[in-house]
Amino acid sequence: MDSICHRGLTVLFMLSSAAGVVFSQPMAGFDTSRAPDERSLEAKFDAAIKAEDMRSWMKDLSSHAHHVGSKYDEKNAAYIASLFRSWGYDTRVEEFSVLFPTPKTRLLELTAPVTYRAGLTEPPIPGDTTSGQTAEQLPLYNCYSCDGDVAGQLVYVNFGVPKDYEELDRRGIDVKGKIVIARYGGSWRGIKPKVAAEHGASGCIIFSDPRDDGYFEGDVYPRGAYRSEFGGQRGSVADMPLYAGDPLTPFVGATKNAKRLPLKEARTLTSIPVLPISYGDALPLLRALGGPVAPAEWRGALPITYHLGPGPATVHLKVEFSWDMVPIRDVIATLKGSGQPDEWIIRGNHHDAWVYGAGDPLSGLVSMMEEARGVGLLAGRGWHPKRTIVYCAWDGEEPGLLGSTEWVETHADELSGKAAVYINSDGNGRGFFSAGGSHTLEKFVNQVAREVADPESHVSVSERLKAVQILRATVPERKVLRERADLRIGALGSGSDFTPFLQHLGIASLNIGYGGENGGGSYHSVYDSFDHFTRFGDPGFVYGVTQAQTAGRIVLRLADAEVVPFDFEDFTETIALYVQEVMKLADDMRDETDELNRKIRDKTFDVSADPTETWITPKAENPVPYIDFSPLQNALALLKRSTSLYCDAWKTTVAAGGALTAEKARSLDRLFMDFERSLTTKQGLPGRPWYVHQIYAPGRYTGYGVKTLPGVREAIETKNWKEAGEQIVIAAGTLEHAAGLIDGGTSLLKQ
């Protein structure tokens, strides 16, 4: 281990100096004269970052299971808080009380045509120290599954997403009253029981297929990093796309005396019982299935012929939970701004884990802690950030972003007024830079990524990311990658603590990290351990250092800049893409529907079907109408015009070296904050008012996966044409309002 660690660090230092050339570049948000000072501050910051801290904190924090409600969850929070205090932060632990069910009974039996009782346990693995601490481990289960005791025929439903059920319909297979078995992947896990229940299934089993998460991908633990035969994946199955956080307290902080929903009214709990299992436990079940052979794309890597069922396999699934209220503890550490203390740069990573959580979340957390220590050191040496920096170590992320959401809901008014940017991270590992977030920050993130050296390749993390994206790109994508000044950052869906900030309050957010060379299958298992992480995740914490340097730069610049370094150009260009996409979506759906109807009319399905198999001809669908996108098109035109005028004004004033008064700078910061807020609406998205952002939302049927222009896009996807029309008007209004704010900024610049 040590040798890899040292090699990594040596390389890194060489790079830092090699990358010196970029230091003469301008720095967004900073006057040319101030940029060198800021860069010299960053060099001091870099020098303070030590891999050894991360290693020792991770070893300590992952030494015992520290899930929500556990002794070590509390202990870790207190320990983290004590460290922040020692670095000079004004630190407090905020406590909430949340619903956190844990299993009392977990039973899964194959009852016919042969019998098998699933073990549902992850065995200790030699060489993996903590895997033997079985008594304190939370067993394999899906959190926020309802209680249930069901029996019935088994049906294999692939990923269990809506289109999989269309495929089953084609084969005349109905899951009503049956128990479905779905493989992990293809959507967030919480979507699987939701869709299964919508189709009338009585229970849902989710398994890790070795095709996607096991020996097909690579050698299994402990020989390699991948999921072994009886490794499983815990995880939340709450209907998070409805609302995040404690199921009992939507919209309000889960404080001691908060008004809580009765358990029965908690709409994010599943309506059918769910249980996750390993591929070792799944094999006997799948092997016992009969019925048609599964479509080729549905087949995994188990050494069997995958069948759909239903039956002859029948199973008995029983899960019962202790529906406990438990405390969660967020660590909130503040470094007050000297100039604009009421503009907050918030930085967070969760600390709770499903078991030991070395990779998820500690790899990200310890890097953030090291970053915070570095920032604290600078502050101790007389530097003061202009804006207030708030470091947050969230609890309860795993069950459903509980810690961040309850904190955001509790402090919603203050945050709406003061939060400028939220920067999130979660697990971190060896590999490539990845960033998602508000597109007003795309240029800024790109600039930072061009100034951080990659420890493996001797180029900037931006250049390395571009190289790998070029290798994986289609021809048109490659062209854009080479010609566009900035690498695109992804839009955020959900799956980590940025969600309440961005999508519930409209606070500009970023989610950043490294990965892609840390392949493995320890996710949400007992094997996500210190031993596993230091062999496969990021030996030597080399990318922990890089992440600290990246996030540190982001925080320092955002906190120090004269004006928050936002930009409307990339934002507007991105919105134009989304508008194109939703229009194309409607056109494609129209073509597909016409084509489907033509095939039905032409008897194409009937004539080509194998008469020895069951094939149900799909039903003809109503043609997709032409939709009035003009409000969105007009709003986009307005946005483009406003953006262009703003850029011109910027170029002829600030960029031309014109003075920017402190007052004007504050007004521009306010414009930036108001701008992201302006992308939200009071009423929120159809059927899920908690989500108010009109540009970014987790998909109702993707979960983590983002839907951009979600109101419009999901109305089209679900063929709700009336709603599509309404949502187009709403999205257009949102963009017009945003354009108006930009115009205000233009006037301000010209004053």
Place this chain on the structure above:
Amino acid sequence: MDSICHRGLTVLFMLSSAAGVVFSQPMAGFDTSRAPDERSLEAKFDAAIKAEDMRSWMKDLSSHAHHVGSKYDEKNAAYIASLFRSWGYDTRVEEFSVLFPTPKTRLLELTAPVTYRAGLTEPPIPGDTTSGQTAEQLPLYNCYSCDGDVAGQLVYVNFGVPKDYEELDRRGIDVKGKIVIARYGGSWRGIKPKVAAEHGASGCIIFSDPRDDGYFEGDVYPRGAYRSEFGGQRGSVADMPLYAGDPLTPFVGATKNAKRLPLKEARTLTSIPVLPISYGDALPLLRALGGPVAPAEWRGALPITYHLGPGPATVHLKVEFSWDMVPIRDVIATLKGSGQPDEWIIRGNHHDAWVYGAGDPLSGLVSMMEEARGVGLLAGRGWHPKRTIVYCAWDGEEPGLLGSTEWVETHADELSGKAAVYINSDGNGRGFFSAGGSHTLEKFVNQVAREVADPESHVSVSERLKAVQILRATVPERKVLRERADLRIGALGSGSDFTPFLQHLGIASLNIGYGGENGGGSYHSVYDSFDHFTRFGDPGFVYGVTQAQTAGRIVLRLADAEVVPFDFEDFTETIALYVQEVMKLADDMRDETDELNRKIRDKTFDVSADPTETWITPKAENPVPYIDFSPLQNALALLKRSTSLYCDAWKTTVAAGGALTAEKARSLDRLFMDFERSLTTKQGLPGRPWYVHQIYAPGRYTGYGVKTLPGVREAIETKNWKEAGEQIVIAAGTLEHAAGLIDGGTSLLKQ
């Protein structure tokens, strides 16, 4: 079984009458007044076709192993000949003497890191009657492998085609002196040892991966039709793209006194030993491999992580053969033409098998026999074909198209003068019509396919094929399928007995059959049995009947037509596609080479590579020059003009009801024959003069897979720009010559 059989037949009869509407259509090659007579002849023919004959012949012919040189091979030939005689054919058995090695020693051992000795045997399976006759079965082996006794480290090479070795190069893996293990698929099997040897490997193991041929595809035998754990695939590994037939007698018939090459000069034998194994035997070998994890697309369905090696697995491979000369026996049955006896319509299917060969080739053979019986019956009732019909049951197809090739080589002069069309079939099964061949016959085949009823779908086999092609098509393909009058027929590469006719003599050929719903994995194993075929291949021989009706119509019409129903329009349109393709090939290669070189220059590979793995940066390649395609473009323009003038002339003469004298009709037949011959050149293709056709050839590195415009295409593919230029001139000359022949036809029509 019987119930399926009866259902199929009932459906068929209903269809025959339902399909009556097409009978009013014109019939290519026939005067409008004669078409009804021909169709009534076909109705009589249809009525004669009986599934029960096929079943009983197959049961008999597959009751014992009947590979080349076996007692039952001889017995079957005699039996088939006796039947043809009984149906009124002038029948003889033509014998040749060919090299046919069979194994004396087959040894495959894993010698490290653990030991395993491959069983190399296919166990008897309960319910599969013949599988128990182990004594008479030819063991699992690859025919025309050289003798060899080699040992060394093992390397997994995916399909073992050239691009797989490029991938290995990228990872710094060299196969020199090592033994490669390749999975079946991705090319014809004979390509694998050839390419392995070109890269310096000392031995080659070929295994059937369950991903492509086993439980991944469907339930294994006997539960289902697919290859079971220890089922293997025999087959020839001769370098057939060099020349077909007996390795010792290229260009000449392997008659008793033919001049033979010494064994050492037989260039189609492999230069390294080869052995095929089951996935049961492959598993321990693959499991023992170390080195990098194989690329995702290389991984099969065995429950392991696929590694590339080399080693630590080392193997010992020893194969020794009896290099025997054995007799092969072609059954040639002639029905002399009454009008143009010197114009031959030749119809063939092989009779030899690797073991029992119920599917391959007997399913096709018994259908052809029933077809021949039907034609014989018509002849017995006073009908006489205008042209001579020759039915051929080939021996020795499996080792390398021996029977057909030696017969063609022996009778080359006579065939060049007399053969009008060769119609081939091989295995046949339940499913969709499939046709490949000379595009001058595309319109004709389409017309026939529109008049044969599909026994499952109640529509014509053409309509059913179109439906399934539409379902599988991309959007642009779908448009063509719907708008083009004819379904495209494939171009022929190799893999069955059409090769010597089409590609060595330039005789217009067709290859037809049904399949696609007869999925399974009995190919070239002992389980290709009567029991297997009648459960999964074509229960009730329903598609055997359909095939007889299809091929029967083709034979009857070709034999009876006033003029052979050829057409230049589809041919020319197809050639235009091929010309487009080879030009695009060069352009695409240019873009790819430029892109590769840019990535090397930009360090895209280096920067994105994982430093913990071995990655060799590819070498920069010479830019692809612009090639002078103008000779080909000009020749194509000429061909288009000639075709268009011929069509006009046809429309204003024959199609307008003008009289076609017998002499003119004969001249047009001659034109047709000369036309296909004109597509050949004396010198043949570069490096393989046996293959003389300039439009269709098996690919040097695909084997069965066709390369159209092969001289030009393969020169470009191998970046031999000088040869590409030369081949463009040759192909252009060929097309110009062909255009000249068409012009002659136009003059003839106008006379």
